[in-house]
Amino acid sequence: MWLKATGSRRGYVASCQTMFDLSKDWYDGRFDEDWDPPTAEEAEATFASHGLTGDFWKLS
Amino acid sequence: MTPSDRQVRAQIYRLFIDGATMVDAGVTAESRGWVREDVEASLYRLAETHRIKLVAGSHRVEMAHPFSGVNTRYRSVVGDRSWNANCAWDVLAILAFMGEGEAFAQEADGDLVWVVDNGKVSPDGVVHLLVPARHFWDDVGFT
Secondary structure (H helix, E strand, C coil), X not given: CHHHHHCCCCCEXXXXXXXXXXXXXXXXXXXXXXXXXXXXHHHHHHHXXXXXXXXXXXXX | CCHHHHHHHHHHHHHHHCCCCCCEHHHHHHHHCCCHHHHHHXXXXXXXXXCCEECCCCCEEEEECCEECCCCCEEEEECCEEEEECCHHHHHHHXXXXXXXXXXXXXXXXXXXXXXXXXEEECCXXXXXXXXXXXXXXXXXXX
């Protein structure tokens, strides 16, 4: 219904718990001065460690 | 990132963490006694390299993920503190770092509310991501 109302295509549906747990790793150190973005491989590994795999989560 | 860009980026986060709802070049510069023009230049570089998003045509921070510098439909609440978030993912992400509490998402038919307690999100609904990861920054506002 939401997709129809917004004219959007279905993307990836993840549980709130998964996204909360992912956040702890994804944003770890983000607020620090010496933070650097993860490489594509590092980011994909972080996603995969929370079960987020497949083309949707590919960066490389 | 230059050392000064790193300092500016970290200061933006400090301001949001401390409760600022509006962060721009002036606020950032004043908070550390920096030269405003230098901060403006840093903000542009940080935006160009996708560390932050600026409100179009301004020196105001719109997004320093997971924080939002503008009012949105998403708000994270921990005790008497609260923050604007960019999306359903970020409203939960803020709670992952700022402490457990409630995440609110305004919808046309009322607020959605999640509670995080002891590391568990309830009710455990779903987050629908429309944009694949490799395209997150193509139009990050839409993402």
